[in-house]
Amino acid sequence: MADAAFLACDWGTTNLRAWLVGGDGEVLASRDFELGVARLGPGEAQARFEGEVRPGLGAEGLPAILCGMIGSNLGWKAVDYLPCPAALADLKRELVSVAEGVRIAPGLRGPGIAGAPDVMRGEETQVFGWLHQDAARRKERHVICHPGTHPKWILVENGQIVRFITAMSGELFAVLRKHSVLKSDAEPTDEAAFSAGLEAAEDGSALAARLFTARSRVVAGGEPADSTPSYLSGLLVGAEVASVPRLLGVEAREVVLLGEPSLCALYGRALARLGVATTTHDGEAAALTGLTALQMEA
Amino acid sequence: MADAAFLACDWGTTNLRAWLVGGDGEVLASRDFELGVARLGPGEAQARFEGEVRPGLGAEGLPAILCGMIGSNLGWKAVDYLPCPAALADLKRELVSVAEGVRIAPGLRGPGIAGAPDVMRGEETQVFGWLHQDAARRKERHVICHPGTHPKWILVENGQIVRFITAMSGELFAVLRKHSVLKSDAEPTDEAAFSAGLEAAEDGSALAARLFTARSRVVAGGEPADSTPSYLSGLLVGAEVASVPRLLGVEAREVVLLGEPSLCALYGRALARLGVATTTHDGEAAALTGLTALQMEA
Secondary structure, eight states: OOOEEEEEEEEOSSOEEEEEEETTSOEEEEEEESOOGGGSOTTOHHHHIIIIIHHHHTOTTOOEEEESGGGSTTSSOOOOOEESSBOHHHHHHTOEEEETTEEEOOOEEEOOSTTOOEEESSHHHHHHHHHHTOGGGGGSEEEEEEOSSSOEEEEEETTEEEEEEEOOHHHHHHHHHHHSTTOOOSOSOOHHHHHHHHHHHTTSOSHHHHHHHHHHHHHTTOOOGGGHHHHHHHHHHHHHHHHSGGGGSSOOSEEEEEEOHHHHHHHHHHHHHTTOEEEEEEHHHHHHHHHHHHHHOO | OOOEEEEEEEEOSSOEEEEEEETTSOEEEEEEESOOGGGSOTTOHHHHIIIIIHHHTTOTTOOEEEESGGGSTTSSOOOOOEESSBOHHHHHHTOEEEETTEEEOOOEEEOOSTTOOEEESSHHHHHHHHHHTOGGGGGSEEEEEEOSSSOEEEEEETTEEEEEEEOOHHHHHHHHHHHSTTOOOSOSOOHHHHHHHHHHHTTSOSHHHHHHHHHHHHHTTOOOGGGHHHHHHHHHHHHHHHHSGGGGSSOOSEEEEEEOHHHHHHHHHHHHHTTOEEEEEEHHHHHHHHHHHHHHOO
């Protein structure tokens, strides 16, 4: 095995993905840890990192570069957000050292909507990694969708993140499915019901009323209760893609889907229905590229 | 005390309000019971009614008229919905007898939105009661808002309920406040934050993105976390009033608020901001009028 050069971690709310990277940027090993910051006790990030993550990858004593919620008040240290517009070079300049050889990339703060700033931690490193994968991408304008618990719609121009909007669709899905009158243990695998939910979303307006159709289609419309999670998923994704991107102030004729592939596929279906072309790119691969660029390049 | 003539019950999901009514329609006694259908075991509605509600009001042996979720599959008996348009006389013709002298008013089924029918149980009796309080109301067109866990927007023409739309705003508020990243134990009593939420709702579009501002205004905007429930309430009510009524297909320049007075007040503030005039009417008083008309008149 080649000599390891550093440890890269995309350390989020739920999970931590870590890569052991060699001197030419090659991945020597990688591993997921159930050590998301929501699972950490106060002040224990460093101890868990030294005691579990480093030994788990044989990365004792190596430099490390971290991004994501580990830089929040729930993580290792609350790192200040950088303002938008921001590029990879800005992130690199503002890395924060939290222990000998261990640095955290800051998140970004953008203008948001409705007078409130918007924030991200981790997605910026994926976006900059994706831009770093191809020089041509850094000369164009892109609308990037990063699906997840809190999906983000990100406007990129000339290699910079200009602004972004966060939605709560993923969390709405989770809490409604578990705690509301739409509660169901069924898996969201009913494709016809997902499509029906996309249709019901229409322009994404009046979401609170459209959500009730997930109930009424069952109690008065004869649809099977087990189809509720799929319908709800379609409704929420459909409403989001129909209404959120235009808050960026540009027309999104093509959207870059960057994230977990199965989630990207749902967004791809919803956007195709609106005539929007998409390309899909793995978020974790982009995170690794971004972290590697932050660590290795001048 | 005058002789009691009958027992009237508005029997909902959470609570049961019962009135003992005399031969001239006067209320001799009233009482709330924590016996909503969500709290009933399967098949026990009749036993709890006979064993607790009747004795609690000294109404043994009297005729009884019931409306609300007691007519659902969670209640005493699942009573078929009546189709819209429907008037008080239709409801009266379709009362369902569930025991000697005990009748349940059916709910209504309307065309809804997004291809799904919509349904109500209980609100129709309040609306017909409100119409019954004043003959002039039965010659006009009204847009009625009934706030609650599942608020309803109801179009009334010539004494008939023509169509209605149900929203989930109340339940969204409850589940987000309790189970999401917006979780807070604070009471929603911050008027400035409620107003800020109304403003943030704008036209009610892109709700999933606007909801995230309830988080970002705190973590990145410096607003106090305790103001989150008030802001969330304003955002959800504001988004609903800005987007749901027009699904009825009419312009709502005046809205009749019918329901629980403190909830009606929140909707009144939200509608005033849009330049919509409102009048407010107590829902339980209207329920009693409706139930009395169903029981006493020819």
